[in-house]
Amino acid sequence: MVTGSELSETQVHQALATVIDPELRQPLTDLDMVDSVEATDSLVRAVIALTIVGCPASDRIERETRAALESIADGRVVEVELTVMDAARRSRLIERLRGSKTPQMVFGPESLTRIVAITSGKGGVGKSTVTANLAALAANRGRRVGIIDADVFGFSIPQLFGAGEEKPTRIDDMILPPIAHEVKLMSIGMFVEKDTPVSWRGPMLHRTVNQFLTDVFYGDLDLLFVDLPPGTGDVAISLGQLLPHSDVVVVTTPQPSASDVAIRSALVARQTGQRVVGVVETMSAGTLPGGETVDLFGSGGGAEVAGKLEVPLLGTIPLSVPLREAGDQGTPVVLSHPDDPASVACAAVLDQLERTRESRVGTSLPVSPV
Numbered sequence: 001m002v003t004g005s006e007l008s009e010t011q012v013h014q015a016l017a018t019v020i021d022p023e024l025r026q027p028l029t030d031l032d033m034v035d036s037v038e039a040t041d042s043l044v045r046a047v048i049a050l051t052i053v054g055c056p057a058s059d060r061i062e063r064e065t066r067a068a069l070e071s072i073a074d075g076r077v078v079e080v081e082l083t084v085m086d087a088a089r090r091s092r093l094i095e096r097l098r099g100s101k102t103p104q105m106v107f108g109p110e111s112l113t114r115i116v117a118i119t120s121g122k123g124g125v126g127k128s129t130v131t132a133n134l135a136a137l138a139a140n141r142g143r144r145v146g147i148i149d150a151d152v153f154g155f156s157i158p159q160l161f162g163a164g165e166e167k168p169t170r171i172d173d174m175i176l177p178p179i180a181h182e183v184k185l186m187s188i189g190m191f192v193e194k195d196t197p198v199s200w201r202g203p204m205l206h207r208t209v210n211q212f213l214t215d216v217f218y219g220d221l222d223l224l225f226v227d228l229p230p231g232t233g234d235v236a237i238s239l240g241q242l243l244p245h246s247d248v249v250v251v252t253t254p255q256p257s258a259s260d261v262a263i264r265s266a267l268v269a270r271q272t273g274q275r276v277v278g279v280v281e282t283m284s285a286g287t288l289p290g291g292e293t294v295d296l297f298g299s300g301g302g303a304e305v306a307g308k309l310e311v312p313l314l315g316t317i318p319l320s321v322p323l324r325e326a327g328d329q330g331t332p333v334v335l336s337h338p339d340d341p342a343s344v345a346c347a348a349v350l351d352q353l354e355r356t357r358e359s360r361v362g363t364s365l366p367v368s369p370v
Contacts, residue, residue, distance in 0.1 A: 007044060007072065012037040015068040016046060022057045023169055023176045024097070025219055028065070032093060035083060044069050045079040051093065051171050053084050087172075094174050103173060103214040107243060113221045114357060115246035116277075117239055119269065121261025123154060123230040126282035127251040129327055130317065131227040132160040133346045134353070136332035139182040141350075143222040146177065148212050149187030150239065151229040152198055152205055158189045162330020166190060168216070175216045181335060184221070186212050206238040213242060231261075232268040240272020247277045249314065249353065254284055254301040262305045277356040278314035279306040280349055286319030287341065294319070312356070315349035317342050 016037070017029045028034055028048060035047035048065055050058055062080050069078045085093070095101050107113055118134075120127040131147060139145040149157035158164045166178035167190055177184040188198060188208060200208070218224065226246070229235050239246065248269040252262035266276045281302025285295045296319060306313040317323075320342035326333035334343045 007039040007074070007076070009037050009039050011072055012039050012044060012046065012069070015072050016065065019061070019064045019068050022060055023179070024217075028061070032089070033085075040076075042076055043079065044073050044076045045081070047081045047083060049083050049085045049089070051085055051090060052169070055084075056167075056169055058082060090172060094172060097219075098174065098217055105214050105242070106218075107213060107224065109245045113224050115224050115226065115243050116353070117226040117228050117243075117246050117248045117269070117274065118251060119228040119236065119248055119265045120230045120251040121258065121263070121265045125230075125251050125253050125258070126317070127151075127230065128156045128160060128227050129323065130249075130251050130280055130282060130346070130349075131225050132157060132327075133332045133334045133343075134350050135183045135223070135225045136161075136181050137334040137346055137350050138223050140335060144220060145182070145223045145225070146184040146218045146221050147186070147225045147227060148209075149185070149189065149227050150209055150212070150235050151227050152188050152200065152208060152235060153229060155187045155189035155198075157185060157187050157227055159330065160327050160332065161185060164189070164194075164330070173215065177216055177218060180330075181332065184218050186216050202234040205234045209235060209238045210242060230265070232265055236265065236268055237272065240269060240274055244273035246274050247356070248274045249277060250279045250305060250309070251282060252279060252301050252305050254281055254295065254297045254299045254316075256298065256301050256304055259301055259305045259308070262301075263308055266305075266309050275358075276309055276311050278312045278352065279309065280314050281316040284316040284318045284345075312352065314352040314356075315345050317345040317349070 013029060016034055017027045019028045021031055024031060033049050035049045038045040046065060062082055066078055066080045107115060118127055118131045135145050135147050147157055149155045161180035163178050163180040163185055169176040177186045250262050250266045252258055269276055279302050283297045285293050287293055302313050302316055318341050320340055322337040322340045323333045323342040326336045333340055334346050337343055
């Protein structure tokens with residue numbers, strides 16, 4: 001706490017620099033959200049300009065701004081006033097954030113963000129669960145992580161993160177993704193009413209994926225996971241066209257009979273120039289409370305797919321009651337039950353996945369000379 005009678009406006013700005021916008025994840029001072037400050041012998045005051053009317057983070061911003069001012073007030077009255085940016089100021093902010101006046105692809109080959117697409121030959125194999133847990137664990141390890149739920153017809157990422165009721169924030173033509181468990185999420189499920197089916201054909205699917213990659217502001221990410229729909233349809237082809245440099249992980253089950261469809265999904269990725277980096281087997285042998293091991297879906301499917309594709313088997317994730325319950329409750333099992341065998345297996349998969357990253361030595365960085 002600042003003590004004594006003197007309190008400068010510089011000290012007020014320094015205090016406000018500790019307040020982070022919960023959606024943009026940058027200090028208010030860096031976002032030009034501080035309209036004015038005042039410091040007298042009896043008062044410390046700040047006027048904060050929100051990005052939009054009805055900003056969903058307004059209560060949190062006001063609360064944390066007030067706390068920052070109280071930390072230096074030394075008995076002074078603290079006042080916080082919220083206003084809203086005008087159109088010109090908001091436009092300047094958007095341009096600065098995304099580096100251009102209009103939406104553009106920021107995940108090109110020169111990007112430092114690693115793109116990892118998770119695919120499967122058929123539905124119901126746990127592909128989205130794998131995506132959610134790898135992303136949540138990476139974020140828990142301190143990585144900056146996002147997920148695009150490209151499974152337009154069978155979206156489930158919002159529910160797996162407990163964000164089924166969350167809606168993106170729109171700042172003019174820029175969309176801010178909701179954040180859950182420190183992962184930025186984007187899904188068509190956030191734009192449609194509950195239980196409303198999505199019945200779109202190819203052009204609409206391509207446009208949706210493209211907008212998720214251009215109109216949404218994710219900020220600087222270390223990892224962007226893309227939860228693909230099962231099979232070899234339009235979305236998989238669109239992703240290959242838009243992000244041909246992305247890495248692909250194939251999810252399959254232990255059943256050898258399921259290997260052929262899983263392999264086909266990987267071959268489509270390779271045809272579009274993507275790099276298949278490994279296979280994850282789900283629903284592997286689980287252990288019952290009495291210690292008995294059960295191979296409910298057989299064994300060997302993951303190793304067979306990996307062998308035919310000539311890529312590593314990144315790991316096998318066993319059947320687990322906490323894994324299923326965590327998905328229903330909206331907290332990935334790697335966070336709710338980190339010692340569960342499924343969580344330990346997910347951690348091993350993420351470790352192996354990190355080892356498959358191509359070296360960026362010699363790659364030109366996306367910066368311009370001053």
